[in-house]
Amino acid sequence: MTEQPDGTDSVGDPLFADQDPIFARKELLHVGHVPEKNRIVGRDTEIESVADEIGAIVRDDPPNNVMIYGKTGTGKSLVSRHVASRAKNAAQSNGVRCDVVYVDCSEADTETRATRQIATTLKRSTPYEQKVPLRGVGTMEYYQHIWRILDLHFDAVLIILDEIDKLTNSNILMQLSRAKEAGKTESFIGIIGISNKIQYKDSLDERIDSSFGHRELFFHPYDASQLQEIMRNRTDAFQPGVLGAGAIELCAALAAKKHGDARKAIDILKEAGELARRNGDRTITDEHIQQAQKVAEINRIEELTSGGTIHAKLALYSLASLIITGSKESYSTREVYDRYGKMCDLAGYESVTENGLYKQLKEQAFLGVIESTKTGGGRSQGSYLLHRLVTDPKHIVKAVRRDTSLDALPSLEDLQDLTIAHQEQSSQTTFGSNQ
Numbered sequence: 001m002t003e004q005p006d007g008t009d010s011v012g013d014p015l016f017a018d019q020d021p022i023f024a025r026k027e028l029l030h031v032g033h034v035p036e037k038n039r040i041v042g043r044d045t046e047i048e049s050v051a052d053e054i055g056a057i058v059r060d061d062p063p064n065n066v067m068i069y070g071k072t073g074t075g076k077s078l079v080s081r082h083v084a085s086r087a088k089n090a091a092q093s094n095g096v097r098c099d100v101v102y103v104d105c106s107e108a109d110t111e112t113r114a115t116r117q118i119a120t121t122l123k124r125s126t127p128y129e130q131k132v133p134l135r136g137v138g139t140m141e142y143y144q145h146i147w148r149i150l151d152l153h154f155d156a157v158l159i160i161l162d163e164i165d166k167l168t169n170s171n172i173l174m175q176l177s178r179a180k181e182a183g184k185t186e187s188f189i190g191i192i193g194i195s196n197k198i199q200y201k202d203s204l205d206e207r208i209d210s211s212f213g214h215r216e217l218f219f220h221p222y223d224a225s226q227l228q229e230i231m232r233n234r235t236d237a238f239q240p241g242v243l244g245a246g247a248i249e250l251c252a253a254l255a256a257k258k259h260g261d262a263r264k265a266i267d268i269l270k271e272a273g274e275l276a277r278r279n280g281d282r283t284i285t286d287e288h289i290q291q292a293q294k295v296a297e298i299n300r301i302e303e304l305t306s307g308g309t310i311h312a313k314l315a316l317y318s319l320a321s322l323i324i325t326g327s328k329e330s331y332s333t334r335e336v337y338d339r340y341g342k343m344c345d346l347a348g349y350e351s352v353t354e355n356g357l358y359k360q361l362k363e364q365a366f367l368g369v370i371e372s373t374k375t376g377g378g379r380s381q382g383s384y385l386l387h388r389l390v391t392d393p394k395h396i397v398k399a400v401r402r403d404t405s406l407d408a409l410p411s412l413e414d415l416q417d418l419t420i421a422h423q424e425q426s427s428q429t430t431f432g433s434n435q
């Protein structure tokens with residue numbers, strides 16, 4: 001772990017020593033922070049499985065490709081980076097020239113952006129003299145640079161394609177996995193693909209052919225005791241005495257309850273610290289943690305929906321608002337669609353078709369934000385889907401309304417007022433006419 005350029009690691013300098021009563025090394029709570037080997041909890045089997053697939057490069061042999069699936073916060077990115085960097089070191093000490101390239105496909109979401117990032121990252125660690133243009137050239141030119149840099153400077157490269165489902169097409173997988181066989185480069189290329197969506201597997205199987213030979217690994221959510229250990233390994237993020245007895249247990253219990261998501265667990269801890277600091281308190285109390293859990297859940301939903309379209313957010317908001325203003329826990333696609341139409345009007349968006357909305361809901365079910373169950377009568381009536389939220393609808397409303405293009409949607413308070421008004425009138429919901 002390195003010191004932050006902004007000086008958050010201020011332990012050594014007396015000028016800043018008293019500055020933060022709560023945090024000592026806050027960077028330990030950043031999502032991108034890669035803990036040391038002995039601080040990675042409960043993922044030994046997964047680490048070994050990834051190493052088994054890619055490990056051949058250490059001996060200058062061809063690696064397997066691997067796809068890792070699992071919900072958010074199950075350690076996929078962490079384990080991939082950790083194993084890849086160990087493989088690189090082991091390869092280098094065997095005299096195998098090896099590099100690792102990490103691509104976050106939620107940012108580099110087109111083939112051009114992803115290949116550009118691979119080319120520029122590879123160039124950075126070599127004396128490659130040609131310029132890799134940042135704009136004005138196409139995917140093919142980036143591939144050319146990649147092949148040339150590999151041939152000149154590397155025996156092998158490991159490419160981590162994180163959030164691979166955000167890529168607009170899967171051509172890059174075909175190009176990279178066939179490169180050696182097609183005579184484009186002599187170097188071995190190992191790919192670690194990562195997706196939060198298990199269903200991406202099916203769409204991948206449809207889109208690529210057998211030349212992308214790969215193994216699949218599935219990461220499972222953590223249980224409360226694993227989450228406790230993950231957090232306990234980071235307690236030196238805080239000043240001594242700030243975390244009272246039971247604080248970690250409570251954070252873990254809250255995070256384990258629904259998702260087993262390590263990111264959320266750590267986020268609760270961080271938000272609780274922020275709250276304590278803002279209140280001028282010297283210790284983190286249960287109340288801070290309870291409050292922080294809400295903020296962390298809203299952060300989590302915002303992040304989950306950040307890659308989706310505006311209609312995904314409108315769909316979620318519609319379901320949440322139905323649950324808040326209505327008396328049921330779950331609603332049919334048709335009911336959500338009716339509400340969604342009204343919300344599109346309010347927010348100034350053209351609505352998609354009912355089938356389009358159904359796809360958005362399905363997507364949210366993949367991400368684990370909603371749960372859809374088939375129900376319904378006999379053959380004559382046909383079955384239909386009922387959608388319910390996995391999380392508190394209030395958190396959905398808050399998370400969606402953080403998107404400034406949707407602030408015309410009723411706020412949580414407006415919705416709650418509507419509910420009261422409707423209970424009084426006991427009439428049909430009508431949005432838009434209400435103040």
Ligand SMILES: Nc1ncnc2c1ncn2[C@@H]1O[C@H](COP(=O)(O)OP(=O)(O)O)[C@@H](O)[C@H]1O
Nearest residue numbers: 031040041072073074075076077078230262263
């Ligand atoms: N087994 C673990 N031990 C320690 N920290 C972990 C572990 N798994 C996840 N984390 C931490 O939790 C956060 C989320 O993990 P990450 O690998 O980004 O999950 P994913 O990629 O599956 O969404 C990161 O801050 C990571 O360092």
Ligand SMILES: [Mg+2]
Nearest residue numbers: 076077078162
């Ligand atoms: Mg990740």
